[in-house]
Structure formats: structure tokens, C-alpha cells
Amino acid sequence: MDAPHVVLLPFPAQGHIKPMLMLAQLLCHGAGGFNITFVNTEHNHRRLLNLIDQTAFSRRFPTLQFMSIPDGLSPEHPRTGPSLVDLFFSTSSVSKPEFRNLIVSLSQEPTCIIADGIMSFAIDVADELGIPVITFRTYSATCTWIYFHLQKLIRDGEIPVVEGNGDMDKHISCISGLENILRRRDLPNICRLEPDNPILQFYITQASKMARASALILNTFQELETPIISHLQSIFPTVYTIGPLHLHTLIDSPSKNSSSLIQIDESCIKWLDSRHPKSVLYVSFGSVIVLSHDQLLEFWYGLVNSGKPFLWAIRPDLVVDNEPNKIPDELKLATKERGCIVSWAPQEDVLSHQAIGGFLTHSGWNSTLESITFGVPMICWPMIVDQLVNSRCVSEIWKVGFDMKDTCDRSTVEKLVRDLMEDKREEIMESTVKNARLAHDSILEGGSSHGNIKKLVQDIISIHS
Numbered sequence: 001m002d003a004p005h006v007v008l009l010p011f012p013a014q015g016h017i018k019p020m021l022m023l024a025q026l027l028c029h030g031a032g033g034f035n036i037t038f039v040n041t042e043h044n045h046r047r048l049l050n051l052i053d054q055t056a057f058s059r060r061f062p063t064l065q066f067m068s069i070p071d072g073l074s075p076e077h078p079r080t081g082p083s084l085v086d087l088f089f090s091t092s093s094v095s096k097p098e099f100r101n102l103i104v105s106l107s108q109e110p111t112c113i114i115a116d117g118i119m120s121f122a123i124d125v126a127d128e129l130g131i132p133v134i135t136f137r138t139y140s141a142t143c144t145w146i147y148f149h150l151q152k153l154i155r156d157g158e159i160p161v162v163e164g165n166g167d168m169d170k171h172i173s174c175i176s177g178l179e180n181i182l183r184r185r186d187l188p189n190i191c192r193l194e195p196d197n198p199i200l201q202f203y204i205t206q207a208s209k210m211a212r213a214s215a216l217i218l219n220t221f222q223e224l225e226t227p228i229i230s231h232l233q234s235i236f237p238t239v240y241t242i243g244p245l246h247l248h249t250l251i252d253s254p255s256k257n258s259s260s261l262i263q264i265d266e267s268c269i270k271w272l273d274s275r276h277p278k279s280v281l282y283v284s285f286g287s288v289i290v291l292s293h294d295q296l297l298e299f300w301y302g303l304v305n306s307g308k309p310f311l312w313a314i315r316p317d318l319v320v321d322n323e324p325n326k327i328p329d330e331l332k333l334a335t336k337e338r339g340c341i342v343s344w345a346p347q348e349d350v351l352s353h354q355a356i357g358g359f360l361t362h363s364g365w366n367s368t369l370e371s372i373t374f375g376v377p378m379i380c381w382p383m384i385v386d387q388l389v390n391s392r393c394v395s396e397i398w399k400v401g402f403d404m405k406d407t408c409d410r411s412t413v414e415k416l417v418r419d420l421m422e423d424k425r426e427e428i429m430e431s432t433v434k435n436a437r438l439a440h441d442s443i444l445e446g447g448s449s450h451g452n453i454k455k456l457v458q459d460i461i462s463i464h465s
């Protein structure tokens, strides 16, 4: 009998593809020995295959095949910043029938489909074809739990959250487990939309469809989010918390950079090698959000004025109204002295480098989890979706950093950098070190995530036999 065949379908963005490809690699190579079909959109399929060493990859993962479907957008579409949401609607309409055609054309019928929580059209396809489906939400358990309360938040009048309104700091009482934690400003930014806004409605539909899947996979670990994971079990009888996925893949297959859609610039590692231990602040805003030129300058001045060395990943498309000629000479000079700028960094190598002492981050879930596991405290500047929740958890629950949500001025940046690297470092280091240890323990033999990966593999085998 053939090995089980698992089809994985990520949402077409870096932060979703990375954890799903790491899971695919684990199921193929380490834990399972399964046949894997990994379905990207055509746009990302081309980007990924351009960057990976295909021969080495297929030698390492011989039973993993990449396939692709259209995403319904033109090749020139930016697919970042506010335009990212176009993918929600285009994938649901254009990619859905293409995905169905792909599934029925596969030479081995899938044992199960693992679909991203915001590609839930895959659940309709799987139901129609009688194929078991598991949903993978690439966010934290906490944010996933909040998404199941959007309708309740509308009913209770908590949505829309109005920016600048004095009520932004009011606590939200209708989400069990988060009563004394979450303020209105910490809700995903889609809660700042009107209730009938199509984007908010899209998330509501995705949550209700997701709940039809037979199980939920999360890239988190039990010890980090225990109470909320228990709450999620009231919706999903089985919740596999299998993270931090990047730690498993460090051990089981040294292929951490094989999911990057953007060319990595390794030169910064040499620069880091020459810096003192824990002296450098790493700055990155991930693959999707965009800044205005003014925001860029506020961060830049804050970093320079803090006097601390910094390594900054500035994507070519990070700044919307990019005006390179309008960067003041004083910033360029100070950066030459104690800064390093690359377009895309080898982030895991950077965060695990001994010279790194802190991370100024947009609080994407992968970045948050990577920072936690490498024991690097954070300054959080969240902008969209789950980032606003993650930054609150970082500062209020896990106490591994500071949240500068809803502010962007040079003096706040300067102060928080000093706090993180020096003045208030002691306050958060105990908790930072503890959480890093818990993360590492979870993936070792006997650890919670290690056990959940084994259970996931066993459960897929039992579907197959």
C-alpha cells in the first residue's frame, strides 16, 4: 500500500507558506514519510522555485511535489499592504474551482487535505469530494480564538472600534479567557471596520467554515497558551499544537531558509560577528505591511537617537511613497557608523546570533514565535490583523517585550529601545529566558509539540488504513 498522501494549501503569503512548508517537510521527511502535494499560487510557485536549490531540495524531500493554481490577480498586482485583501476574494472565486480540478487530477487520491484557515474554500471542495480536511491556522491560539467571537463583538457593540476614541483602552469582557487582558485597541484591526464591511464579513465566514474541519493545527506550543487552547477544544475536538515549527525543522532537516519567497542577504551575519554580545537591535516589519516615508523617518531617527547598533531589514517595497533622496545625511552617517541595512535578512540566523539583544518587530506570528524561542525580547509595533493581539500577549501575558501600538514617533522609539536594551531589560529577561526554555522543551521527546506531531502522523495513518 502507498504511503498516505497529504495535500497542503497555504494562503499565498510568506508568513503562511513558511509554517505550512515546514509542516510538509516534517510529514515528508522526519515524522511521517508521507507523500506530499504542496499547492502554491502560480505567482508564489515561481518565486519559491527561483530561490530554492531544487536538486538539493528534491534529494532531501523526494516525496514532496509542488503544484500550483492561479490566484486570480494580474502579475503586476502588488499583493502587499492594503492590496493583500484582494487575494481573499480572488482566491475564493478563482482558485476554488482550480483547486478542485487539481485534486481530482492527482494520481494518488489524497488521504487528507490540510488547508489554511483563510483558504476555507478547500473545506467545501474536500466535503464535496469526501476527503477529510484539517484546518491549519497560522496565527496564535489567542488570535484564532478571538476570530470565533467576531459576531459576538458586533452584537455587543464592540465593533467598530473607533480610532482616537477615548474608549480604545476599555477592556473587552465577552471573550472567555481574555477578560482582563484585551482592550478594544488590541482587537485585530479588522474590528476597526464597520460590521457590514466585506473584509470583516470575510473573516466571519472563514471562522464558521473552519469550524467544519475535523481538527485544528496551530503553530504554537501548549505551555504558551494553555487556557486558550482549552477554549478552542470546545470548537475543535482535536487541536494539534505543534510549534514552534522552525525548531523542529532545525533539528530534523536543516532547511530553514527553503521557504523564503524573497532573496536572503546573508552579508549581515558577518557584520553581526563583529558586534558585542546582546548589543544589537534587529528591526524588521515582515513581508506584508508597508510604511509611509514619514513613519520610516520616525523609526530611523528613534533608532539613531537611541545610540544602539541596529540591523534593519528594509524590503524594496516596504515604503509606499519611497523617497530615497529625502533621507537626511545625519541618518545615513549614523547608520554607516553603527547600523546595517539589508533588504531581507536570514531572520532565524539573526535572532539566534549572540550579538542580538532585542527585536523591533511588527509582531507577525512567525516573527513573534521565532523571537520567543531564541530568547530575544521585543518592541512591538503591530499594524494589521493578528499583530495587534500578538503584541498585547507579548507585553501583558508573556512579558517578553513592550507594546508601542498606535504610536509612531521618534521619541517613543528611542525610549523603548533604551528600555529594552538597557534600562528595563531586567524586568523582562527572566520571563524571556523561561519562555525560550519552554519552547525548546516542547519539541523534545516527551514534550507537548513533539507528542502532537506524532499524534497527527498517527491520525493520518489511521485515516489511510
Ligand code: UDP
Pocket (backbone or CB within 6 Å): 013, 014, 015, 016, 018, 260, 284, 285, 286, 287, 288, 289, 313, 343, 344, 345, 346, 347, 348, 363, 364, 365, 366, 367, 368, 370
Ligand atoms: N523573515 C525573513 N527575513 C526578513 C524578515 C522576515 O526571513 O528580513 C521571515 C521571518 O523569519 C518570518 C517571516 O519572514 O518567518 C515573516 O512572517 P511573520 O508571520 O512574522 O510576518 P508576515 O510577513 O506574515 O507579516
